[in-house]
Amino acid sequence: xxxxxxxxxxxxxxxxxxxxxxxxxxxxxxxxxxxxxxxxxxxxxxxxxxxxxxxxxxxxxxxxxxxxxxxxxxxxxxxxxxxxxxxxxxxxxxxxxxxxxxxxxxxxxxxxxxxxxxxxxxxxxxxxxxxxxxxxxxxxxxxxxxxxxxxxxxxxxxxxxxxxxxxxxxx
Ligand code: ADP
Numbered sequence: 245x246x247x248x249x250x251x252x253x254x255x256x257x258x259x260x261x262x263x264x265x266x267x268x269x270x271x272x273x274x275x276x277x278x279x280x281x282x283x284x285x286x287x288x289x290x291x292x293x294x295x296x297x298x299x300x301x302x303x304x305x306x307x308x309x310x311x312x313x314x315x316x317x318x319x320x321x322x323x324x325x326x327x328x329x330x331x332x333x334x335x336x337x338x339x340x341x342x343x344x345x346x347x348x349x350x351x352x353x354x355x356x357x358x359x360x361x362x363x364x365x366x367x368x369x370x371x372x373x374x375x376x377x378x379x380x381x382x383x384x385x386x387x388x389x390x391x392x393x394x395x396x397x398x399x400x401x402x403x404x405x406x407x408x409x410x411x412x413x414x415x
Contacts, residue, residue, distance in 0.1 A: 246387045247395035249415060253408040256401040257285040260320040260339045262358035263313070267366045268326035271304035272298050272312075278403075279305040282324060286317035288345040290324055311352045323356055325349045327369030332374070339381055342367055343377030359365070359396040365407045379407055380412035 256264055256278060261275040266282050269275045272294040274283045285292055299304075306312060310326040321408030330338040345366050353361045366382065367373035382400065390398045402408040 246393045247390040248397050249386055249395055249406060250399045251400050251415060252399055253405065254401060255281065255368050256362055256364050257281050257319060257405065259299065259362045259399070259401055261360045261362040262321065263323040263325050263353045263356065263361045264316060264319060265361065265366070266324050266326045267329050267364050267369065268306070270308065270328045272302060272306055274328060274353045276382050278364045282319070286324065289315050289317040294326065295353070305334070309341040309348065309356045311345065311348040311358055313352050323358055323395045325352050327366065329373070329381065331369050332367065332372040342373065342381050343380065343385040346382055347389045350386070350395070352388045354394045359394070360399065362393065362399045362401050365400065365402055368407060376409040376413065379410040383411065383414040397414065412415070
């Protein structure tokens with residue numbers, strides 16, 4: 245049994261959820277893509293939390309595949325969970341790291357008691373992971389890890405039509 249997995253096409257920063265996952269980079273200091281959008285709309289409290297986490301625990305950067313939580317600032321959510329996706333490689337299989345992002349994000353969400361969690365398509369932007377493959381890994385991992393006792397909904401929020409179609413096919 246798995247918690248309901250749903251799909252929405254749109255902007256993840258406009259979602260209401262207990263936790264919103266950010267495709268961050270290891271510095272935790274913000275970037276482009278979904279990361280930039282989350283910090284812009286969520287306001288400066290998110291970055292302040294990120295800086296604190298960095299100073300206290302992740303001075304060398306958050307390792308790929310791991311996840312940490314901060315406030316969600318002004319977003320319509322209680323938490324942002326920052327995870328670092330792997331950069332796509334044509335020569336090395338990094339699927340386990342991409343799966344780990346999803347598993348670790350859900351583990352952190354469960355610790356926080358977050359029952360609805362929204363994910364973007366991690367690693368499919370600047371990190372260039374092919375959409376179909378990323379969607380397959382994301383959906384399979386969430387289906388395996390989303391305990392229905394702990395989660396009411398895991399939602400993938402896809403910005404573009406192509407990403408939506410890839411996740412729809414994977415689902
Ligand atoms: P990564 O570095 O992990 O590839 P990106 O932010 O570059 O992260 O892209 C990840 C995915 O998030 C891409 O599919 C991109 O189109 C999508 N994306 C960018 N902005 C948003 C947003 N506001 N809401 C949802 N998805 C977004």
